[in-house]
Amino acid sequence: MSCHALKVNDLSVWFETDSGRRQVVDHISFSINAGESTGLVGESGCGKTMTALAILGLLPTSGVGVSAASIEINGKDISSLNAAQRRAVLGRDIAMIFQQPGTALDPVFTIGHQISAVYRRHFGGSKKHLWQIMLDSLEAVGFSRAEKIASAYPHQLSGGMRQLAMIAMATVCNPVVIIADESTTALDNSTKSLILKQLERLQLQHKTAILLISHDLAMVRQSCRNVLVMYCGRLLERTDCQSLYSHAQHPYSAGLLSCIPQVSANRPPRISAIPGQVPSATDLPSGCHFAPRCIRVKPQCQQSVPHFDSEDDRAVACFRPLS
Amino acid sequence: MMGGAWRRLKSDRYGMTGLFIVIVFSMVAVCVWSGLLGQGWSDVSGNRWESVSTTHWFGTNLLGQDILQRTLFGTATAFEVGLLVTFCSTLLGTVMGALAGWYSHGWLDEVILWLKGVLDSIPFYLFAAAVAFALQGIPWAMHLAMIITFWTTTARIIRGEVMRIKQREFIEAARAIGLPSIKIIFRHVLPNTFHVLLVQASIVFVAAINTEVILSFLGLGIQDGVSWGLMLAESSQEVLAGHFGNFVAAGTSLFVLLMGFNLLADALQDALDSRRATA
Numbered sequence: 001m002s003c004h005a006l007k008v009n010d011l012s013v014w015f016e017t018d019s020g021r022r023q024v025v026d027h028i029s030f031s032i033n034a035g036e037s038t039g040l041v042g043e044s045g046c047g048k049t050m051t052a053l054a055i056l057g058l059l060p061t062s063g064v065g066v067s068a069a070s071i072e073i074n075g076k077d078i079s080s081l082n083a084a085q086r087r088a089v090l091g092r093d094i095a096m097i098f099q100q101p102g103t104a105l106d107p108v109f110t111i112g113h114q115i116s117a118v119y120r121r122h123f124g125g126s127k128k129h130l131w132q133i134m135l136d137s138l139e140a141v142g143f144s145r146a147e148k149i150a151s152a153y154p155h156q157l158s159g160g161m162r163q164l165a166m167i168a169m170a171t172v173c174n175p176v177v178i179i180a181d182e183s184t185t186a187l188d189n190s191t192k193s194l195i196l197k198q199l200e201r202l203q204l205q206h207k208t209a210i211l212l213i214s215h216d217l218a219m220v221r222q223s224c225r226n227v228l229v230m231y232c233g234r235l236l237e238r239t240d241c242q243s244l245y246s247h248a249q250h251p252y253s254a255g256l257l258s259c260i261p262q263v264s265a266n267r268p269p270r271i272s273a274i275p276g277q278v279p280s281a282t283d284l285p286s287g288c289h290f291a292p293r294c295i296r297v298k299p300q301c302q303q304s305v306p307h308f309d310s311e312d313d314r315a316v317a318c319f320r321p322l323s
Numbered sequence: 324m325m326g327g328a329w330r331r332l333k334s335d336r337y338g339m340t341g342l343f344i345v346i347v348f349s350m351v352a353v354c355v356w357s358g359l360l361g362q363g364w365s366d367v368s369g370n371r372w373e374s375v376s377t378t379h380w381f382g383t384n385l386l387g388q389d390i391l392q393r394t395l396f397g398t399a400t401a402f403e404v405g406l407l408v409t410f411c412s413t414l415l416g417t418v419m420g421a422l423a424g425w426y427s428h429g430w431l432d433e434v435i436l437w438l439k440g441v442l443d444s445i446p447f448y449l450f451a452a453a454v455a456f457a458l459q460g461i462p463w464a465m466h467l468a469m470i471i472t473f474w475t476t477t478a479r480i481i482r483g484e485v486m487r488i489k490q491r492e493f494i495e496a497a498r499a500i501g502l503p504s505i506k507i508i509f510r511h512v513l514p515n516t517f518h519v520l521l522v523q524a525s526i527v528f529v530a531a532i533n534t535e536v537i538l539s540f541l542g543l544g545i546q547d548g549v550s551w552g553l554m555l556a557e558s559s560q561e562v563l564a565g566h567f568g569n570f571v572a573a574g575t576s577l578f579v580l581l582m583g584f585n586l587l588a589d590a591l592q593d594a595l596d597s598r599r600a601t602a
Contacts, residue, residue: 056499058495058498058499083503084503086501087501087502087503088501089501090498090499090500090501091499091500091501092501095499095500096496096499098492098495098496098499099492100492103491103492103493104492104493104495104496105493105496106493106497106511106514106515107493107515108514108515108517109514117500117510118500121500121501121502122501169500
């Protein structure tokens with residue numbers, strides 16, 4: 001078996017609050033192969049971003065607890081590293097693309113300065129060398145006039161161009177894993193496809209593994225091979241994209257899919273929603289967290305937690321899966 | 324970004340007037356430092372209280388010293404006090420404020436806030452007098468008193484700015500590329516407070532010159548040399564006797580320079596505001 005680019009083993013995140021422990025990520029495990037994209041989908045507040053920040057070790061140290069059996073990048077466990085060793089990995093082996101390209105760039109420095117600073121942080125090099133590396137990375141994401149972009153300040157670029165610059169910044173060190181957290185949510189559809197296309201191209205070139213966090217199922221379908229469905233901090237289903245869309249096994253996945261507005265010529269779009277709301281992390285229902293909203297609920301669902309097999313390629317945490 | 328700020332400053336007539344005044348005065352100060360102007364400030368070159376003439380443009384004082392020479396030399400004194408106090412207190416205030424803001428609600432923040440609270444609760448002139456008394460004979464006593472008390476305002480402002488900036492996403496992005504805290508503070512947080520710092524520094528500069536005049540007037544200020552404050556102190560006796568030379572020369576210089584600086588500071592505040600710059 002080939003080595004996974006990213007392998008997360010038994011990761012948990014919780015908040016310490018006055019009213020007790022709030023579990024936001026509940027013992028999840030998954031892995032991504034080199035050169036593959038995996039989508040992590042779920043409703044807002046289900047713990048997607050927390051998972052990403054926990055992998056990178058960027059959560060605040062006070063009031064937040066993180067535990068993981070291991071988080072491996074190319075077989076190397078980064079969860080046991082100390083702060084300085086971890087910083088050496090961040091940006092070099094694992095990079096993150098943030099949701100808001102407008103605010104994730106420092107407003108007082110040029111794009112070129114910021115991109116070359118990432119490379120200099122990890123590899124050093126002469127000014128001329130850094131400049132060339134930076135221009136290459138800008139050209140690689142599709143900027144034809146890289147020099148001009150390099151000397152621009154973030155506020156002089158449009159949202160899409162900033163996001164491309166963010167991708168150039170994330171890929172300049174040629175990382176093993178890129179985590180893209182809702183990276184295209186703030187962009188319009190054509191810009192979105194452009195960004196995804198560039199990401200895909202870079203991925204093919206460098207065999208990068210991408211964890212694409214999104215609530216946009218249509219986008220995940222376009223660009224990912226595998227998909228993880230998350231709800232209230234737990235993984236409910238893992239499968240390849242094709243089978244999720246053709247026959248989702250978990251009622252929640254099916255519910256999410258039915259929420260994608262269908263546009264067709266001969267009838268007005270129907271918009272459906274999963275009934276009920278995501279429960280608060282302070283009082284999660286016992287048993288399956290989705291049980292109160294589930295149409296196929298059985299008494300068993302409210303008493304015990306369905307098993308999720310983390311080794312299998314296809315897995316579903318449900319007592320009464322569809323199909 | 325700086326280009327835009329300069330463009331906005333250039334179109335502000337009051338700001339440019341202020342800048343012009345400040346440049347003229349600083350050129351005088353530079354000429355004094357390089358020995359081209361005001362070197363005869365302590366020479367007795369005439370009789371007591373001579374009136375305005377071609378040899379003594381502003382007349383002479385009680386001892387027969389030329390008031391113009393003393394005014395010019397006083398400009399250099401004002402700039403020396405202003406620059407030194409501004410530089411030191413801004414540096415101290417920035418570092419303290421950045422640390423307090425970055426580690427806000429931690430022990431370091433508590434210590435810095437406590438120190439600031441203690442210093443701010445002592446009446447300033449009393450404190451300056453105490454420092455001047457404790458450091459008798461040391462010419463920097465007044466400067467030191469000002470630095471110790473002036474950094475607190477800068478620190479408070481920077482602390483607030485840092486607390487605001489550290490919430491922004493690009494700070495998290497800086498963490499995500501593996502920068503340690505101390506580098507994030509100096510490379511990404513503080514450069515974003517630059518516009519606030521520049522304005523605050525110009526305010527401190529004005530306050531320092533102002534305070535020097537008051538302290539010198541009270542006899543707590545400049546020990547050797549002459550300053551506008553010392554001239555005003557002299558004039559407090561002379562004005563009653565009908566001699567206005569010292570009073571007019573020092574008072575006008577002080578007024579014009581401080582007004583120029585205030586105009587410039589106001590214009591800078593508008594020109595450097597990043598919210599306008601990005602809009």
